[in-house]
Structure formats: C-alpha cells, structure tokens
Amino acid sequence: MAFRNDFAWGAATAAYQIEGAHEADGKGPSVWDMFCRRPGAVRNGDTGNVACDHYGRWQDDVALMREMGLNAYRLSISWPRVLPEGRGTVNERGLAFYERLIDALRDANIEPMVTLFHWDYPYALYRRGGWLNPDSPRWFADYARLVVERLSDRVRDWVTLNEPQVFIGDGHHGGKHAPGLRLPLDEVLLAGHNALLGHGLAAQAIRAAARSPVNVGIAMAVSVKIPASDSAADVSAARQALFAAQPGGCWCNGWWLDPVAHGRYPEESLRLHEATAPRVAPGDMETIAQPLDFVGYNIYTAEHIRAGADGQPVSVPRAPGHPHSLFNWPIDPENLYWGPKLLYETYPVPLHITENGMSNIDWVSVDGACHDPQRIDMTARSLAALSRAADDGVDVRGYYHWSLMDNFEWAEGYHQRFGLVHVDYATLKRTPKDSAKWYRQVIATNGANLPR
Numbered sequence: 001m002a003f004r005n006d007f008a009w010g011a012a013t014a015a016y017q018i019e020g021a022h023e024a025d026g027k028g029p030s031v032w033d034m035f036c037r038r039p040g041a042v043r044n045g046d047t048g049n050v051a052c053d054h055y056g057r058w059q060d061d062v063a064l065m066r067e068m069g070l071n072a073y074r075l076s077i078s079w080p081r082v083l084p085e086g087r088g089t090v091n092e093r094g095l096a097f098y099e100r101l102i103d104a105l106r107d108a109n110i111e112p113m114v115t116l117f118h119w120d121y122p123y124a125l126y127r128r129g130g131w132l133n134p135d136s137p138r139w140f141a142d143y144a145r146l147v148v149e150r151l152s153d154r155v156r157d158w159v160t161l162n163e164p165q166v167f168i169g170d171g172h173h174g175g176k177h178a179p180g181l182r183l184p185l186d187e188v189l190l191a192g193h194n195a196l197l198g199h200g201l202a203a204q205a206i207r208a209a210a211r212s213p214v215n216v217g218i219a220m221a222v223s224v225k226i227p228a229s230d231s232a233a234d235v236s237a238a239r240q241a242l243f244a245a246q247p248g249g250c251w252c253n254g255w256w257l258d259p260v261a262h263g264r265y266p267e268e269s270l271r272l273h274e275a276t277a278p279r280v281a282p283g284d285m286e287t288i289a290q291p292l293d294f295v296g297y298n299i300y301t302a303e304h305i306r307a308g309a310d311g312q313p314v315s316v317p318r319a320p321g322h323p324h325s326l327f328n329w330p331i332d333p334e335n336l337y338w339g340p341k342l343l344y345e346t347y348p349v350p351l352h353i354t355e356n357g358m359s360n361i362d363w364v365s366v367d368g369a370c371h372d373p374q375r376i377d378m379t380a381r382s383l384a385a386l387s388r389a390a391d392d393g394v395d396v397r398g399y400y401h402w403s404l405m406d407n408f409e410w411a412e413g414y415h416q417r418f419g420l421v422h423v424d425y426a427t428l429k430r431t432p433k434d435s436a437k438w439y440r441q442v443i444a445t446n447g448a449n450l451p452r
C-alpha cells in the first residue's frame with residue numbers, strides 16, 4: 001500500500017468560511033454577506049462577519065499547519081475582496097492579504113492550491129444577473145486572469161470553481177444557499193452552463209497569464225455509489241447509478257463532469273431535460289472542455305447499490321444504527337475507494353480528493369485537549385480505502401481534509417464542526433484536536449501507519 005512520494009497531504013478551507021473581516025480594507029459584499037442578513041436563512045442567525053478571523057490571525061494558522069506537517073493547503077480567494085464590484089477597480093489591500101498568506105505558506109514548505117471561486121460571488125455582479133448574465137463567464141475569467149497575473153509566480157495548483165452543482169443547485173434552485181434563489185429548472189441549467197463556460201474561459205486565462213508552470217483543475221461534489229458486493233453485477237449497477245440522469249434537478253454527476261472532461265452533456269440527461277436544457281451555442285462545449293491537469297473530488301456521502309433482477313441499480317438501505325456524523329451524513333469510508341475507482345475509469349485524469357471529512361460534536365475537555373476519535377477513525381478508514389484505489393492504478397495525487405479548522409458551515413452556521421483544529425468562537429482560540437496530532441503522524445509516514 002503506497003501513496004506517491006510527492007503525495008499532497010493537505011487540509012482545505014474557503015474564504016467566506018474562515019476569513020471574517022467582511023468589510024475590512026475595502027472588501028465588497030458577496031452574496032453570502034447579504035444572504036446571512038436574511039432572517040431564517042442561516043441557522044441561529046450566524047454570519048461569516050467574524051468567522052475564525054483568519055484575516056487577522058493567518059500567521060497563527062500557518063503556524064498550526066506547519067506544526068501539523070501539512071505539505072499542501074487548499075484555500076480560496078474572495079472575489080469581492082480583490083474586486084469589490086466584481087470587476088473594474090482592483091482592491092490592492094485585498095490582493096496583498098493573499099500575497100502575504102501565500103508567501104508564508106511557501107516559507108513553511110506548504111504548497112498552496114488556490115480555488116478562485118468558492119461561492120462568495122460579488123453582490124454587485126449578482127445585481128446584474130449573476131450567473132444568468134451572458135457576460136458572467138467573461139467576468140469570472142477576467143477576475144481569474146487578474147489573480148493569476150499576480151500570484152502565479154508562487155502558486156502552481158489552481159481550481160476554477162468549487163462544486164458548481166452545489167452553488168447552482170442549492171443557491172439557485174433549492175434556495176438554501178446564497179443567493180437563495182428558487183429559479184425554474186431552465187434558468188438553473190442556464191446559470192450552470194454559464195458557470196461551466198466560466199470554468200473554461202478561466203482555465204484558458206490561467207494558462208495564458210501564468211508566469212510559471214501551472215496545474216488547472218475544478219472541484220466537483222460527488223455522491224459516490226458503493227456496490228453492495230464485489231460481484232460484477234453489483235459493481236456495474238453502482239457504475240450506472242453514479243452516472244444516472246437525475247430528474248427534476250441538477251445533481252447528476254455526469255451533467256457537470258462530462259462537459260468539462262468530454263465536451264458534451266450526457267445524452268440521457270439531455271433527453272430528460274429536453275424542455276429545460278440550456279441552449280448550447282457553437283463553440284461552447286469546446287470552451288468548457290479545456291484540458292484538465294487534475295480533477296478535484298469533494299467526497300462525503302455515498303449510497304449503497306446492488307443489481308436488481310434486470311441488472312438495474314437498486315438502493316440498499318443501511319442497517320439501523322449505521323454510524324453518522326452530526327450532519328447526519330452516514331459514515332461510509334469505502335467511498336474513497338469506489339469513488340476514485342469508478343470516476344477514474346470514466347475520467348482518466350489525475351485526481352485530488354479536494355475535500356473529505358466529517359462534522360462532529362467536539363469540545364475542549366477538562367484536560368485542555370479536544371478528543372475526536374470518530375474523526376480519526378473515519379479518516380483512517382477513508383485514507384486506507386483511497387490507498388487501495390491508488391494500488392489499483394488510480395492516479396491519486398493528494399488528499400485535502402475538510403477542514404483545517406472549525407468554521408462557518410454555510411446554512412448550518414457554526415453548528416457543524418469539521419475542523420482538525422477546534423475554534424472557540426467566543427475567544428477565537430485555536431486548539432488542535434487529537435485528529436490533528438494523528439494526521440501529523442500519517443503525513444510523517446506517508447500513510448504507512450494506516451490500517452490495512
């Protein structure tokens with residue numbers, strides 16, 4: 001069992017979830033700043049105004065990463081911190097924050113992976129139609145170019161979008177994420193198409209503007225399908241389920257992955273969405289399907305699948321009492337074997353697990369430590385599963401645990417704690433959890449101490 005020698009052992013965060021400083025140094029508002037003001041939008045009325053105050057405490061946080069032995073860190077850049085109006089005037093103080101942070105990461109031998117868009121869309125551009133505006137792909141690409149011009153001398157790994165299916169599905173269809181819209185499906189899919197075009201144009205812009213060699217990727221949310229047994233029939237049923245068209249929404253994995261990797265929307269989904277599919281202009285799919293240096297998969301959940309009498313996928317319920325996180329997401333560590341394995345067959349592109357983790361009821365004990373054995377166990381099993389996928393020939397380049405520290409979990413506010421580091425939101429004190437110490441050992445042995 002072996003991870004590559006240059007395996008990226010990371011942790012991940014996103015700007016709005018940790019930075020706070022929502023009005024500092026010329027930052028403009030994002031759709032999340034505005035959404036949090038809506039009564040009832042976020043649990044407990046929580047906001048990201050202060051969050052972990054990473055904006056003020058980034059040096060401490062880099063020191064924590066160094067202590068943990070991370071060699072990689074996935075962060076995102078707040079678009080409205082850099083461009084308060086989304087386009088036009090550049091906020092130099094905002095850019096300078098990321099320059100300082102990235103320099104400190106490099107000094108600590110931590111390779112930054114920079115996500116350009118992790119959901120904090122500039123409110124000014126939202127007022128002009130957001131992802132529904134036909135110019136929105138270009139706005140995003142222009143912002144990407146600006147950031148890359150400034151940072152590509154010190155950043156190699158770039159992620160264009162984080163989870164388009166989630167900011168489109170939950171943000172523009174289900175209404176539970178910013179900007180809180182419940183649009184009809186045709187407009188949802190149009191916004192999604194524009195986001196994909198934004199990805200393609202941004203990928204081109206990154207490569208054109210890069211001052212040193214870059215890797216360009218995208219981070220996708222995937223709900224994995226785990227075959228109920230190793231039988232060929234169950235594996236084939238799981239494979240079918242993984243790519244099956246989803247009626248009524250935009251949660252089909254292939255709807256997002258096929259365009260970026262293969263330059264087409266999947267046939268079955270197109271048939272299903274016949275009345276609502278976006279109009280694809282000549283050249284759109286070529287723009288979207290830019291070469292990918294890697295695909296990032298954010299993997300948390302799974303469904304167990306067996307083959308029915310006719311070979312069709314059938315969902316297998318879990319046994320009563322199956323372990324679950326505070327989010328009530330079932331714990332299925334085998335998803336880090338079956339996800340990469342089945343995805344890589346269809347998209348044979350080097351991959352990173354750009355997010356994986358669990359929320360838990362963690363607090364600082366009377367002994368001053370934060371004990372989180374469930375997180376350690378879940379992550380150990382998940383990494384062991386991932387290493388088996390690597391043994392099977394899947395080109396796995398890295399793992400970024402979600403998250404470096406407890407943070408603002410979107411509509412769930414501060415209720416869900418995903419961190420390797422505990423954050424006391426009253427004092428902003430950081431306490432590395434037991435899992436952070438355990439992860440340090442995993443990194444130091446390149447995974448040799450994981451369970452077989």
Ligand code: FCB
Pocket residue numbers: 014017162163166221298355402409410418
């Ligand atoms: C993902 C998001 C990330 C975090 C985790 C728990 O969908 O990308 O920001 O909230 O879920």
